[in-house]
Amino acid sequence: MTEPAAFRARVLALVARIPEGRVMTYGQLALLAGQPGAARQAGFVMNSLMGEGELPWQRVINAQGRVSTHRLGFGDMQEQLLAAEGVIFDATGRCDLSRLQWWPEEAAHTGPAPLL
DNA sequence: AGTGTGACACTAA
């Protein structure tokens, strides 16, 4: 299942499971999708989707706790959407990842998830 | 087929 299509499908499935008010990082998605180091691809998948369905793409942010859509002009929108879910962004545009980062039940632990 | 680019992550300074 190392095919790009499978990777994309897994990322989508993971994103779809992110609870409201919680977030996941690109690297985390890539790791859980079975492709550690493919964080950029996770972002590429999102870019390919962006508005395809009811997918909460807004809950995917980078490892710094910042939104990475500022360049696309979606930065403010994403922050606002997350803020509406209870995610607090500080003055520097960052949020508390250690508290908001969500892990799926399959990986239910605080450390790295070597599953899949 | 090779080069450049990108919704990233990690380490070092």
Place this chain on the structure above:
DNA sequence: GTTAGTGCCACAC
């Protein structure tokens, strides 16, 4: 705490 450099994989040109 931050910014800069390097590695990563897939896609577009």
